[in-house]
Amino acid sequence: MLTMNSDAKSKDYSFLPDHPRPGHADMVESVRSEGSADLRGGGSQSARLTFGLVAAGSQVRAILDEVGWSCHAHLHSVGDIQSKPLFDLDRKAELDPSTDSGRLNCRDHEAAVLMTREIESVRKDRDTIGSVVELLIEGLPIGVGEPWFDGIEPSLARALMAIPGARAVEFSHGVKSSVMRGSEHNDSWLPGQDSPVLEGSSDGTADGSLGGRSTGAPISVKIHFKPPSSLPRKQFTLHLPSNERQILEVGGRHDPVLGPRAAPVVEAVSMLVITDLGMMGGFIKN
Structure with missing residues (x-):
């Protein structure tokens, strides 16, 4: 390719x-x-090199379709403006590229309008802003993931953190888990039609992975991206030949936010990871 x-x-x-x-x-x-x-x-x-990840991800989509697994990602937030949870949104419809939702890769149309205004405000300020991409992985049975470093969370986290600009990855309740009590964080197992199910699986609130293996519930992941480092303002940097601090003004073509372009990369990377884990565990036959 x-x-x-x-x-x-x-x-x-x-x-x-x-x-x-x-x-x-x-x-x-x-x-x-x-x-x-x-x-x-x-x-x-360079983020340009993520083209290869997206191209590779497109090649395994058909494999995941055969076993009923899916990965969907979209722009969850820009600055303080957040969309609804991806579980509560239409994840399969094609986005119209002429709309705010299509331009931003955000499936919450109302939030996309507000995000667009925020991005334009940041652009006028000659600045950049941080963002979050939400990923939802569905269809996995209980047990996908290998011990320790090849667990589903470690594997996804390592791959997602390799995307340029990524600064944090959260699973399920994420950092909120550190202020929760066990009685509110734990999900109870319930009898299911074919296999046990976690309480909260039907509304997207259950933990989709435990101990490095999938639980059968949707896996919710948030990937936090820093503000783009190239901004149309004067900044100070070190001039290496003189070893003096000098002003630098970066020109060129640069986005004020990373999330809209990062969403397809997140989706592709996650498809590659779960396909690999599915094959390792014998859930996907070669």
Whole structure:
């Protein structure tokens, strides 16, 4: 599978490597490679390279369809503006690219309108803003996932944190778990038609993974993305040849928020991970 970038503009990065950009990996990559790294466009950390992940993810979708497993992701929040839980939204309908929902990859139409206003406000301020992508994995039976480092949470977390700009991954109640009591956090097992089910599975509130293995309930994941580091404001950085602090103004074409473009990447990465785990555990036959 080959794709060509016909719209590269190397001149937008003419200040590199002398002026490493704040928030980017320019400095650490240059030091690690002893100056041999090509830093244009973000180099080996460029989000452009996620094209390969999305392309690979598209190849395993048919495999997941055969066993009834699915992964859906969308933009959950921009700054303080949040959508409804993905479980409560239509996850299968095609989004109209001419609407706010389609442009942002957000399935909550009302929230998408507010997010668009917030993004435009940030853009006018010549700044950037953080965002969250929500992922919902459905259809897995009880037991998908291997011990320890190949558990379903560790496997997903490692892969999702490799997406450029990702800063945190939450499963189920996430960080809220640290302030909950066990009596409110635990989900009870109930008799099911074919196998036991967790209380809360039908409304998306049950924990979809325990001990590195799927519980049969939907797996809810939130991936937090930092504000894009390239922003159209003057910033200070180190001018390496002179070893002096100087002003840097980054030009080029940059988004004020990462979540809208990250959502398809999150979806693709999760499909690759659960396909791999499904094959490892014998749930998906080669």
